[in-house]
Amino acid sequence: MANSTKKFFTDPQRVTSAIKTKIVVEYFKSWASILWGVVKSNNRPHLRYVDLFAGTGKIDGVKSTPLLIMEHVISKPELAESVGALLNDLNSDHIKQLEENLKALPGYETLKRPPRTRTGPVDEKLVDIFTKSNNVPSFSFIDPFGYKGLTLPLVKALVSGFGSDLVLFFSFDSINRAVSNKLVKEHMNALFGQKRAERLHAVAKGMRPDEREELLIEAFIEAVTEDLGYEYVIPYVFEKEDKDRTSHYLIFISKHSRGFNIMKDIMYKESQDKTQGIAKFGYVRQVNAEKTPLLHLMNTPLSDFGRQLCADYAGRSLSRKALRDDFDKHYPRNRFVNKNWRDVLSELEQEGKITCKPPRLERKVQKGEVTFGENTVVTFPAEEKK
Ligand SMILES: C[S@@+](CC[C@H](N)C(=O)[O-])C[C@H]1O[C@@H](n2cnc3c(N)ncnc32)[C@H](O)[C@@H]1O
Structure with a gap:
């Protein structure tokens, strides 16, 4: 040996x-x-x-x-x-x-x-x-x-x-x-x-x-x-x-x-x-x-990810889960896990780039953070707000 x-x-x-x-x-x-x-x-x-x-x-x-x-x-x-x-x-x-x-x-x-x-x-x-x-x-x-x-x-x-x-x-x-x-x-x-x-x-x-x-x-x-x-x-x-x-x-x-x-x-x-x-x-x-x-x-940073979502889904409304399922179908080798989805959507929401239902103020807070459940519906404006 x-x-x-x-x-x-x-x-x-x-x-x-x-x-x-x-x-x-x-x-x-x-x-x-x-x-x-x-x-x-x-x-x-x-x-x-x-x-x-x-x-x-x-x-x-x-x-x-x-x-x-x-x-x-x-x-x-x-x-x-x-x-x-x-x-x-x-x-x-x-x-x-x-x-x-x-x-x-x-x-x-x-x-x-x-x-x-x-x-x-x-x-x-x-x-x-x-x-x-x-x-x-x-x-x-x-x-x-x-x-x-x-x-x-x-x-x-x-x-x-x-x-x-x-x-x-x-x-x-x-x-x-x-x-x-x-x-x-x-x-x-x-x-x-x-x-x-x-x-x-x-x-x-x-x-x-x-x-x-x-x-x-x-x-x-x-x-x-x-x-x-x-x-x-x-x-x-x-x-x-x-x-x-x-x-x-x-x-x-x-x-x-x-x-x-x-x-x-x-x-x-x-x-x-x-x-x-x-x-x-x-x-x-x-x-x-x-x-x-x-x-x-497999190496897209979070900020690029947010920009990409706003461009790809402009004018559309869908739940966090439906959004991830659809994105995964189009980009099967992306490496985003659920935590990344919650983070990127929270960030876009706080920057006023998307609107959510229920809105932030009506959602639960866990460990000091506002939750972003998979049924929360996200609306992307027809054109990305600058
Ligand atoms: C990295 S070790 C395996 C360790 C094992 N997977 C683990 O997690 O404990 C690689 C093994 O491949 C065997 N090996 C080397 N060349 C081989 C070959 N051509 N065919 C089959 N086994 C081979 C070696 O004897 C060695 O036991």
């Missing part, structure tokens, strides 16, 4: 790794509860958790993602009955330790579908298996050290079935090095699609590191949304702990707005930088609207 790999599981868990696990486990809990509601009337309700780079289940003795997810499954009788897990790792020692750790979980014997483990690389064979068996709603986690095994066909296969969502670890540092390295071009082709990978190879050379970051993440979002047609993507960025540089992203991918909105709330809570209350999920630098429109869409 390479020393760095071994250290990952024996050194104290890094803060970033703990946040990654928290986001994934919290999302799994919501996903499983919603999907259980959908499959419970089936003859044999079945949900699936797929973890292809599962590791040992513990980092420095502390339970990590696969163990925490299975612990949650055990704690809910309906999930213990319906969730099947497929846990894979290249390293047979990791799988052996994982099996032992799983069996030591109190209540393990209540699982109707004990987790299936597999030792092997994440390769085309596995992609084939998932492509053919996408009839069970699945939540998948792809958490490699580098980029080997992370391919668009894999992403496609794991998200293609009904109710299936995915979180993946995008190792920016290693992918950034790899786009310039001809020796690993097959991996980059598999990750970005051949034409896009060739373009990246050609243009990335002379760029500053921050420009390359925007370019690469934008290219991957573009591949997922345009080539695969999976509309709902959220990149959550992790900075290097010691430097002002990005080391990796956690990327959420879904076909549906419901999961997207849940994940936005989870990532919002885990985001430190909330300029004007709007989270830069993790940390995202100022991005360029023309060069990287997909990323830019």
